[in-house]
Amino acid sequence: MSDASQAVRSLRERLGAGTEDRLGRAVSELLENPLLHGAIGRAFDAREKAVQAQELALAALNLPSAADIERLTRRLRSVSLRLEGIEESLDRLDRSLAGVGAQRGEDLGERLSAIEQRLGALLDAVEARAGTGSRAQAKQRRSPAKTQKARAARPARAKRTTGEG
Numbered sequence: 001m002s003d004a005s006q007a008v009r010s011l012r013e014r015l016g017a018g019t020e021d022r023l024g025r026a027v028s029e030l031l032e033n034p035l036l037h038g039a040i041g042r043a044f045d046a047r048e049k050a051v052q053a054q055e056l057a058l059a060a061l062n063l064p065s066a067a068d069i070e071r072l073t074r075r076l077r078s079v080s081l082r083l084e085g086i087e088e089s090l091d092r093l094d095r096s097l098a099g100v101g102a103q104r105g106e107d108l109g110e111r112l113s114a115i116e117q118r119l120g121a122l123l124d125a126v127e128a129r130a131g132t133g134s135r136a137q138a139k140q141r142r143s144p145a146k147t148q149k150a151r152a153a154r155p156a157r158a159k160r161t162t163g164e165g
Helices: 001-031 036-061 066-130 135-141 142-163
Strands: none
Touching: 001 036
């Protein structure tokens, strides 16, 4: 059986080698043929003119060509990638600011309370020097309308300074 398979292989190799050479020569002769070369050139020119005519017809109908749609698709992908990058950056920034903001919010409330106490003490000291009495006496001298306005303004000011509202 090995003799038969070797005979088939050698026949296949001889035919393959001869056919390959003949086919290569035939193709090179066809490509060198001026008649065929001219026909191929005219076919490519006709194709190019057909594409140009198609583009003009689409432009006249105000329709986008395949090239226009492809450019738009590439542009849209580019914008989408940029937008994803921006979103990721904003998420990172938001996470980092959330940690800092929570700490600052607590610190800010404490600081505002301390500042308010200091201002009260300073006001008492200034009134004592001026001889007008204490802060409590000054509050009693105010009219009821001014007192109500002052009470209403305090929460609004506190909200604005702490970033609420």
